[in-house]
Structures are given as C-alpha cells and as structure tokens.
Amino acid sequence: MTLHPTLKVLVREGIPNVINPLDRNALEEALRIKERHGGEVIILSMAPLFSLSILREALAMGGDRAVLLSDKAFAGSDTLATSYILSEGVKKIGPFDLILCGNQTIDGWTGHVGPQLSEFLGIEGISLVRMIEEFYLEQDAMGRSKNGSIIVRRKIDLGYARIEARFPVLLSVVKDINTPRYATFAGILGAEKKEIQILSASDLKVDPSQVGLIGSPTKMADLFMPEVKRRREVVQEKPEVASKMILGKIHQRGLI
Amino acid sequence: MKGEVWVYAESVDGVLHEVSLEILSKGREIADKIGASLSAVLIGKDFIDLAKELVNFGADRVHLLEPRDSNFYPDTEVVEVLAELVKKHDPDIFLLGATSIGTELAPKLAAKLRTGLSAHCIDLGIDEKGHLLQIVPAFGGGVLATIVCPDQRPQMATISPGVMRVGKRESRNGKIQRREIRWKGASGIKVLDTLREEPVEMPLEKAEVVIAGGWGLGSKEDWQMLKDLAALLRGAVGATRPPVDEGWVKESQMIGQSGKTVRPKLYIGFGISGMMHHMVGIQDSDFIIAVNSDPEAEIFKMCDFGVVGDLKEILPYLIKQIRVRLEK
16 A cells, blocks of 8 residues: 655745755654655755755755745744745645754744744644654555554754654654765756746735835844954963863863 | 843753753843833743742743643644743743754744744844844854844844853742633643753863864764863863864764853863854853864854864874873
8 A cells, every 4th residue: 555645845945045954853763754655855945046955955855846935035034934934835836744843043043934834824833853753654545644643752952752643744853863965876866857847926926015124023132243352362372271271270270 | 110021931851951041041131121020921820839930040931831741842823822922921032942842842933923933043133123133043054134023023043052151149028829720621632751961971061171073083083082172171072064064973962053052161172163143142152162184164253262273283282291291
C-alpha cells in the first residue's frame, strides 16, 4: 500500500543563499518520512528572487517541487507578517498532512514563524521537536490520506515530553532530530528539471496592509552600541608570559 | 491608575519558575513607571499559594485559570482562552519567560492577537510616549536594536531566564481571581507523558568561574583543554553559538541572548569574537578575560584583561602553570 501524504517543508528566509541549518533538518525529516511512507515533499519559502538557488539546493536534496513566495511588497516583514504570507502560500498549495519547519533561524533566532504559521492556519503546532517516534497514516478509496497521527518527542526544560497529534499538524524541529544528507550529483542534475512555482502578493491575494514593513507591528526604533565600562587592558606577549599574566589575574581575584 | 502590565507565570512541579519572578519584578518596575497595574496570569489547579507568592513579588492581581488537565500544552485551545482574557482586559504590555513553553506560547498568542512580539529581550525600557522599548542584538550581533510596537496592543516580549533580577518579596495584598474555564478539550494534541533528564555537568549559572570557547577553538579536541582548565578552577565550560551548531558542545552550555546568562566572579573567553548575542550573557561578570588571535576582535573592547595570541599555545602553558601552583 502506498500512502500519499502531502508534506510541506518550510525553508524560511535566512542568510542569503544559504539554507538555514535547521531547515535542512526539517527537509531531511520530510524526506525520511517520504521514503518510508510515500507522499510528496513540497518546499515552501518566502524570500527575494535571488534565493532561487536555495530552493534548487533543497530540490537537489530530494524535494519534489518548490514554491517561492516573492514580492517587493513582502520586504521588511517581521515574523507575524512573514507567517501570514506563508499561511496564504500554504492555503494556495492546498490540503496537506504535515508541515515541518526549522525551529529557528541562525540570524533572527526568534523561533516565532513555526508557531505563528500554525496559528494562522488554525492547526496545532509543536515546537522543539527532537524525534518523531511514530507516524501513522491511512488512505481512503480515492488514494487520499486520512486518520493521520504522529507521536513526537518535544524538548522541555528538564527533559522531553511525548506528544501525540492528529494531522494536519506543524512541527518545528531542532538539530538533534537527524543529520541532514548532502545533495548527490544525480540529485543536483535532477533538480534542474523540477518545478519551482513563484507566487507574488497578487497571486496570493494577501491583504496589502498585513505584509511588509507596513504590515509588521514591530518596528526597529534605534540601533546602538552598548556602553561598556571595563578596564580594557590588552597585551600581546609570548605564550608562556601571557599565560602567567592570566594566572596572575586569576590569583588576584582570589580564585586560585 | 491607567493601563495594565501583564506577566505570564509558569510553574514546574508545583513551584513557580524562577523566570516568572524575574519578569514579574521587571513588570513591576515598568508598571510603576507608566502608572499601570501589574497582573499575572497563572494556569494550574489548587495554585492559590503560588498566586499569593506572585502577589508577594509584586502582582496587584492574579488571574488564576483552572487547567483543562494535568498535562498542560500551549495548543490552539489554550491560546484561544488566553486571547479572550487579553481582549477582555486589554493590557498594554504582556511579558513571558523564554522557557521551552513560553517560546511557543508567546508567538502563538501574538499571532492570535495580531500583535507584535520580540524574542529574547536583553533589556526593557519605556520611552517618553510610554511605549515599551525592547532591546535585542541585531544584524549578526555587532549592535543592539530597540524594537517597538507602536500601534498594536499588547506589546509582547519574551525574556530568557536569568536576564532580569528577582525583586524583593514582601507581604502584600492583591486580588486573586479564579477563573473557571469551559474547556472543550477538542484540540488535536495530547501530552502522553514527560521524561526528565538530569544534567550531569555543573550548572553554568551557578559557577564562580566560567571558561568559554568560541569559533576560534576550531575542533572538538581543543575543548578538552577548556574542560581541563575549568576543572582545575572548579568552574564550568560555556560556549558561543557556533561551537553548539558544530556539535562540539551541548546546547545547554550556550551563553548569550538565546542561551544562559552568567554572572561569575571570573569569565575567561577563548577564541570568542565578541558578538552581542554572547556578550549580553556575560556582561554582569565581575572580571572578563579574553584570549583571541585577532587584535581587532570586538571582545577586546569589552573585557578587563585581553591577550592577543594563539589560544592553542597559551592554554597548555596556563594549564601547566595552574597545576604547578595547585601542587604547592
């Protein structure tokens, strides 16, 4: 029996032309599920057009097709506006069983987009997922998936919780979940033939007042360097002399 | 009194989470500054004693919500219930601890309320218009940014554990409002069980000496030298983000905005450039020593004593010299 879950992997905009590391983990997990249970892996990203190479790379790793949400009107979106735009992208793609996201980006490190996307979609979301323990999915006479559910391990402050969730559900994954694969040469060649759909603000029919800088409730009011009151005694000496000076400081503080 | 400042209070095993008291204290300071009242939201069964504690630490009012079941999770229904409560009272500011639950609840609630949220603030302030100033490292960590949310309410922010200080506990009077919630229990999510994993190493936050390493260490093997040094000084080993991403050290060892905040008597950083994300987590250390081969490294502007040099040459000497001294 082949199952056909539609899996979506979110590749959030991050540092230009690099897939955000945790998004690789999300994609890897999606590919593993596909290998075991069938289905389609769709890569979804909101980013400037120059990020097409990121999507190519994700396709080379094994994604089936990609959707890039790109529009000048999206520039300056904070996490709320970004999540809103992504949710409209998901709705445009159609029914799905599972959305996997990296828990956070290495630049912003907010961890907001996964939970906010689930909220905009009105589905359950689970952050800090470090393992998928069980995956269950049936298929109806038409070949559509039904009764899907999953058991995951989610990090908590002093250990982890085992959580059961019904599909559709969104998981934000952490690094421990897997080791992402590298694209093979065949994968890179194959990716050239895969479809990347580009959707603009008007394609998505997003509310213009909810996207970009104008649609972002948070604004940057100021940038500054913090005031530092330190002694700033800096030396350059031979290693054995430098180490003795450090030892002297440790001794002065009464710590040895 | 006009306006309200809200704080989300968390409990672990029937005890208030330390970060809840930390942000409550900061919330009190902010409420006093803008002439607002301070309310805490607490979810839990028979938590009347905890609610009283929140009052003693500064809350004017505690909304005590009956939980749906013993295994709490910030799912769509919990978010809906909290969003309704927020809409009813319309607070100006809502602070949450950046715990493993808070970092999921806060963005969900902000999305539900269509309001702004800043993550892992390292400081909070109030401007002349009464707006909440939310300070976070920006642009790769070279500078700090002030984030504001001028038009939407509440202004929401998360703060990591250890960043704010707990204020004074005094016997105070406050209103404790128990709220019966008609839970539908219709969420598609269920916590089956929780498993505890005890940390083995010395907690960074409690160490008097913190030895930290950065990208400049280069490999997992070099970390052994840091561990040896920390062991000799009875300290703990910390790290910046890149070594954690590389898998050289555990995430629980990360110091900085999205990791731990430390206040040791002595901090020694090896191969650390001095990005704000890390520096905000060590700024309250009594004494900061930095070793870096790059004389232009930012950390030299923010340390008490700096050594320009190769840590791989300096560390073996330092370890040897300390051993000799300890044997005397």
